[in-house]
Amino acid sequence: MKEQQPLKPKRLFKKLGLATLLPTLLATALQPALAETTRSYQSHQLLDDKLVIETSDSQVTLTPLNSSALEVHYQREGVKQLPSFARAQLEADVQAQLSVSADTLRYALGDLTAVIHKSPFTIEYLRNGETLLAEEHGFFANQTLRGFRFALQDQEKLIGGGQRVLGMDRRGQRLPLYNKAHYGYSTESEQMYFGLPAVMSSNKYILLFDNSATGNMDLGASENDVMQFEAIGGRTAYIVVAGESYPKLIENYVGVTGHQPMPPRWALGNFASRFGYRTEQEVRDTVEKFAEEDFPLDALVLDLYWFGPDIKGHMGNLAWDNNAFPQPVKMMSDLQAQGINTILVTEPFVLSTSERWDEAVAQNALAKNLAGQPKQFDFYFGNTGLIDVFAEDGRDWFWNIYKGLKEQGVAGWWGDLGEPEVHPSDTVHAIGMADEIHNAYGHRWAQMLFENEKADAPNERPFIMMRAGFPGSQRFGMIPWTGDVERSWGGLKPQVELSLQMGLLGFGYTHSDLGGFAGGEKFDRELYIRWLQYGVFQPVYRPHAQEHIAPEPVFHDRKTRNILREYVKLRYRLLPYNYTLAFENSQTGMPLMRPLFFEDESNLALMDNKDAYLWGNDFLVAPVTDENIDEVAVQLPGGVWFDYWTDEAYRGDIAEVEVELDTIPVLVRAGAFIPTVADMNNTREYTSKTLRLDYYADQSVSQSSGYLYEDDGFTADAFAKGQYEKLYFAGERNGERSQFTFTREGNGYTGAPESRALELVLHNWQQAPASIALGAVNIPLVKRESELADNTAYFDKRRNTLRVQFPWGKQDLALTITE
Structure with missing residues (x-):
């Protein structure tokens, strides 16, 4: 064969x-x-919206998912199938067109066409008449392996496979598909917590293998021109997605696998987290320290000591250790009164020594052994069983624990060890053996939490942080992190790569334990500062580490505190910008961290850049990942960029950016509007009543626009309900005349400002204006910065900035500046 x-x-x-x-x-x-x-075509029929083809050895079903995406499911008699985990249950409105010739069937969706060659039977995928992807042999299945083979084109680059430290282009790699913990990783890792069986090609397609079983994805490693997916079992289906651009490709992909819902606004704030807070008093003292040191704080994470005094022996209790936490409900209530949300770690393991073991056995909550009894095995934390999240009994038992904790005041969940970290092959789950469904365990766990949260509190946004999942887990609000990274420069180096790889396949909130988690002999101030500086421009700001070196900045020396206080405050000032990124992600799947090749899709060399990235559309960030650095060479993707700290302009291919300990390379796109708000203690105090808008002017940009999105920060589906406001900004320069317009959209939301005090700050403004008019009203220039007030302007010739202040109510505005 x-x-x-x-x-x-x-x-x-x-x-x-x-x-x-x-x-x-x-x-x-x-x-x-x-x-x-040799597989050959025999017959076909159209059934509803599907094309079903009978071949000599299998039935092949082509299901349109949108005008650019198609599921292809091969089914052979005697080959067990599992349900799709990747696909969201969405109604597809696609008018597919079928044309038949002697040699082929052409199944056209709109932007994607499948050409089915009858003999030998293979499927080729076209966009605009050009081949995107083609089966080489296509489907195969024997007694031990099943999968697919596709032809690879010359010069084709492949990104994907989830969390790996291998470089951006994964072509030439053979990637194991088995979610697996990698404790203390640094600059190399081929197998980690989140192995996604999917790739994004430089030819602008995504290929997703919708199979949860243990396997491998061979991206031209064994045969240079063949991409092969193989697994020991599971669903024999794949999904092809096309797109005219990389952003559009991602949008089409999440249209199939599901959109990430917006998290609560507090998820974008600062977290206090460590392994771990041991007592209620330590929690209260930590929160007090953040307040004393003037660090904003929105969440506190409790690791496993909340349910036991030791690391080992207590997992599965999932109830407060009342000796260490005598008044947990009051503690959480007191924290909430300060605007601080409590997040609890939970694990899917129930130790046989835990207080809930007998209950879990009695409620049929655990996966089984081959004799039908609860499966027991040993791992680091003790002798244990594993909750069967694929079984209704297991899900119900697990959710009842969560529900009780939520009623006590818990605001968010941290699901740890969900690969699962130890998962014996002879473990029997409700729908299959361990190795068949291993990679979907975290996915099903997140689904259980999300769906019950939504049923229990449909107007609230859940917070669900998890370490492992499957394509599509983002639709359950999953917020992944990059696991137990080594606390070293080597641990910091791959963090951009890891987040970019995950973000391109739907997981836009992938983030790291800031400062590093594992090991470290002594406190490295420079490493710690560099990691937390980078954290301002990544999705979740959560320092977390083993406690022998404090992960929280408030417990370090004055110099460290003073530098990082300003960065944490900057994180909060940027909330209008960052929250808008969260909104865009919820609508289109665009990750918050974006690769540079989005800027120049014809430049394949940019695909290899893993050292810098776009934070949203308008920031370019290059973390400092080496010690004793005073200058960083930043690759530019084209256009003009300004240093965020100094306003220095950079053009060309490389920017040589000077840095001090208190700065990293952060550049802003020419023509960008950057909205910021005043300092706050936490996101509960958020308001855009006073709004600053920084505009970066340059002769190379005659027109530009931007917007910010706002809602109340906690109502689920606020945008779909019309409970939001969008503020639009646009600028146009024509000779000596510039005009800026300000418009609004949406019905507003509870707490929205009736009017905003707007300060427009124009950077790289070369001379004082001759006149400024807000509509028909003239805006006078004041001579001193201290005189700046509503409906006045000030030109700072030393900084080359023009600042204009004016109120913005419900009406649209136009500001005209004449030089």
Whole structure:
């Protein structure tokens, strides 16, 4: 069989001295065998919105998912199938067109066309008449493996596979598909917590293998021109998605796998987190320290000591250790009164020594052994069972624990060890053996939490942070992190790569334990500062580490505190910008961290850049990942960029950016509008009543625009309900005349300002204006910055900035500046 890599007859027969018999034997013995393995078309029919094809060895169902996405499901008699985990249950409105010829079927969706070649049977995928992707042999299945083979094109680059530290282009790699913890990783890792069976190609397609089983994804490693997916079981289906651009490709992909819902606004604030807070008093003292040191704080994370005094022996209790936490409900209530949300770690393991073991067994909550009894095995934390989240009994039992904790005041969940970290192959789950569904365990756990949260409190936004999942887990609000990274410069280096790889396949909130988690002999001030500086421009700001070196900045020396206080406050000032990124992600799937190649899709070399990235549309960030650095060479993707700290302009391919300990390279796009608000203690105090808008002027940009999105920060589906406001900004320069317009959209939301005090700050403004008019009202220039007030302007010739202040109510405004 071809899929079994048959012996090459010429080499075999030559070795045996039978070369002269080769033609005769090929015509007899081998020819029937080859005929049996050559798949050929037999018939087809259209059933509702699906094309169903009968072939000589399988039934092939092509299901349109949108005008640019198609599911292809091969089913062979006797080959067990599992449900799709990747696909969201969405109604597809696609008018597919089928045309039939003697040799092919052409199934056109709009932007994607499948050409089915009848003999030998293979499927080729076209966009605008050009081949995106083609099956090489296509589907294969034997007694131990099943999967697919596709042809790779010359020069094609492949991003994907989830969390790996291998470089951006994964072509040439053979990637194990088995979610697995990698404790203390740094600059290399081929297998980690979140292995996604999907790739994004430089040819602008995404190929997703919708199979949860243990396997491998061979991206041209074994055969240079073949991409092969193989698994020991699972669903024999894949999904092809096309797009005219990389952002559009991602939008089409999340249209199939599901959009990430917006998190609560507090998720974008500062977290206090460590392994771990041991007592209620330590929690209260930590929160008090943040207030004393003037650090904003929105959440506090409790690791496993909340349910036991030791690391080992208590997992599965999932109830407060009342000796260490005598008044947890009051504690959480007091924290909430200060605007601080409590997040609890939970794990899917129930130790046989835990207080809930007998209850879990009695409620049929645990996965089974081959004899039908609760499966028990040993791992680091003790002898344990594993909750079967694929079984209704297991999900119900687990959710009842969460529900009780939520009623006590818990605001968010941290799901740890959900690969699962230890998962014996002979573990029996409700829908299959461990190795069949291993990679979907965290996915199903997140789904259980999300769906119950939504049923229990439909108007609230859940917070669900988890370490492992499957394509599509983002639709359950999953916020992943990059696991137990080494607390070292080597641990910091791959964090951009890890977040970019995950973000391109739907997981836009992937973030790291800021400062590093594992090990570290002593406090490295420079490393710590550099990691937390980077954290301002990544999705979740959560320092977390083993406690022998404090992860919280408030417990370090004055110099460290003073530098990082300003960065944490900057994180809060940027909330209008960052919250808008969260909104965009919820609508289109665009990640918050974006690769540079989005700027120049024809430049394949940019795909390899793992050292810098776009934070949203308008920031370019290059974290400092080496010690004793005073200058960083930042690759530019084209256009003009300004240093956020100094306003220095950079053009060309490389920006040589000077840095001090208190700065990292942060550049702003020419023509960008950057909205910020005043300092706050936490996001509960958020308001845009006073709004600053920084505009970066340059002759290379004659027109530009931007917007910010706002709602109340906690209502689920606020945008769909019309409970939001969008503020639009646009600028146009024409000779000596510039005009800025300000418009609004939406019905507003509870707490929205009736009027805003707006300060427009124009950077790189070369001379004082001759006149400024807000509509028909003239805006005078004041001579001193201290005189600046509503309906006045001030030109700072030393900084080359023009500042204009004016109120913005419900009406649209136009500001005209004449030089």
